[in-house]
Amino acid sequence: MNFIKELRRGLGLRASTVIVLVALVLTVSTLLTTVGAFDGQPQTAPSTIPEPSEHANDPEANLPFLFAVYMITWGAFFAYIFYLSRRQREMQGEIDALKRALDQREQAEAQSQSES
Amino acid sequence: MAQTSISQPVTGSSATYSTRSYLRDGLLIVSAALMAVTLYMVFMWVPTEQNLGVSQRIFYFHVPLGWIGMLSIVVVAVASLMHLITGKEKWDSLAYATAELGVIFATLILVTGAIWARPVWGVWWTWDAKLTTTLVLWFIYVGYLMIRAYGPSGTQGKRYASVIALIGAIDSPIIYKATDWWRTAHPERNVPSDLASEMLLTLLVAVVTFTVLYAYLLVERYSLRKSESDLDELHQRTA
Numbered sequence: 001m002n003f004i005k006e007l008r009r010g011l012g013l014r015a016s017t018v019i020v021l022v023a024l025v026l027t028v029s030t031l032l033t034t035v036g037a038f039d040g041q042p043q044t045a046p047s048t049i050p051e052p053s054e055h056a057n058d059p060e061a062n063l064p065f066l067f068a069v070y071m072i073t074w075g076a077f078f079a080y081i082f083y084l085s086r087r088q089r090e091m092q093g094e095i096d097a098l099k100r101a102l103d104q105r106e107q108a109e110a111q112s113q114s115e116s
Numbered sequence: 117m118a119q120t121s122i123s124q125p126v127t128g129s130s131a132t133y134s135t136r137s138y139l140r141d142g143l144l145i146v147s148a149a150l151m152a153v154t155l156y157m158v159f160m161w162v163p164t165e166q167n168l169g170v171s172q173r174i175f176y177f178h179v180p181l182g183w184i185g186m187l188s189i190v191v192v193a194v195a196s197l198m199h200l201i202t203g204k205e206k207w208d209s210l211a212y213a214t215a216e217l218g219v220i221f222a223t224l225i226l227v228t229g230a231i232w233a234r235p236v237w238g239v240w241w242t243w244d245a246k247l248t249t250t251l252v253l254w255f256i257y258v259g260y261l262m263i264r265a266y267g268p269s270g271t272q273g274k275r276y277a278s279v280i281a282l283i284g285a286i287d288s289p290i291i292y293k294a295t296d297w298w299r300t301a302h303p304e305r306n307v308p309s310d311l312a313s314e315m316l317l318t319l320l321v322a323v324v325t326f327t328v329l330y331a332y333l334l335v336e337r338y339s340l341r342k343s344e345s346d347l348d349e350l351h352q353r354t355a
Contacts, residue, residue, distance in 0.1 A: 061169060062169055062170055062171035063170055065234060066170050066173055069178070069228045069231050072228070073224055076224055077333075084340055091344065095347055098350040098354055099350065102350070102353060
């Protein structure tokens with residue numbers, strides 16, 4: 001119970017409102033689907049999904065779609081790994097520069113103390 | 117408060133960093149080897165499905181991406197809960213890193229699904245229950261990251277995002293059970309029971325491969341998050 005009190009105290013009005021809204025949207029969408037928003041049409045109603053294309057029976061017909069999926073997936077992974085490694089390198093450089101600056105400042109402070 | 121010497125690492129120890137590097141390199145090598153095996157199985161070994169043709173091979177990427185997308189939101193929720201309970205920074209870093217990966221995987225689920233739907237169903241998108249709940253998952257991930265980017269800074273923003281992640285995790289079982297609860301264009305079972313043994317084995321190998329790749333990306337992103345924390349700490353010291 002202490003945890004819930006702590007959570008409520010820490011979150012405040014604005015966060016509580018956001019959380020309630022998100023919970024409300026999720027609940028309403030779940031209820032809508034439960035009462036049949038997705039399958040509310042009678043079984044005899046025509047499907048909203050058209051028949052497969054005329055080339056569906058040709059095993060090679062959809063090769064460009066397969067190619068597109070693999071290219072997009074691999075492209076996304078490579079781009080993300082490239083972004084991570086570049087960002088890591090940049091941050092490491094910045095960390096090293098800051099450490100050097102701090103080191104120089106500490107040395108200067110130590111020197112001024114020894115002189116005084 | 118006395119400042120720590122700059123000769124010491126900002127956080128953690130050098131041993132921790134090298135352990136993480138070994139883990140990262142190991143996961144990269146294993147995931148690359150497994151990916152080569154998966155690609156061989158998908159394109160050279162597994163038979164072509166009779167009705168769907170070559171487009172069915174999208175299945176071996178689409179299903180593992182879906183699995184990782186759902187796994188991610190559970191990891192984000194668990195890490196967020198641990199952060200709320202313990203207040204430790206490492207849990208928040210894990211949740212943030214996983215949420216970013218979750219956006220990527222959820223985007224890929226939607227994109228690969230749309231590309232697969234076009235030749236099979238004849239449409240790029242339909243408001244099917246499984247697709248809609250997956251889109252909701254994508255919005256939850258984006259909402260989480262937007263709160264982190266534009267919400268209050270410090271512990272308050274982290275708490276807001278943690279609670280959103282906990283609520284968002286409710287969507288994961290809904291996606292999984294969508295085909296049981298509603299009439300959808302997807303097959304009734306996520307993995308059909310009459311799947312040929314070669315196809316099932318290829319799918320299992322693909323799922324393992326993507327899980328290892330996910331683990332590698334998570335370690336990499338978590339390391340970057342730690343570097344960001346180190347940098348913030350150094351900026352505070354130099355200010």
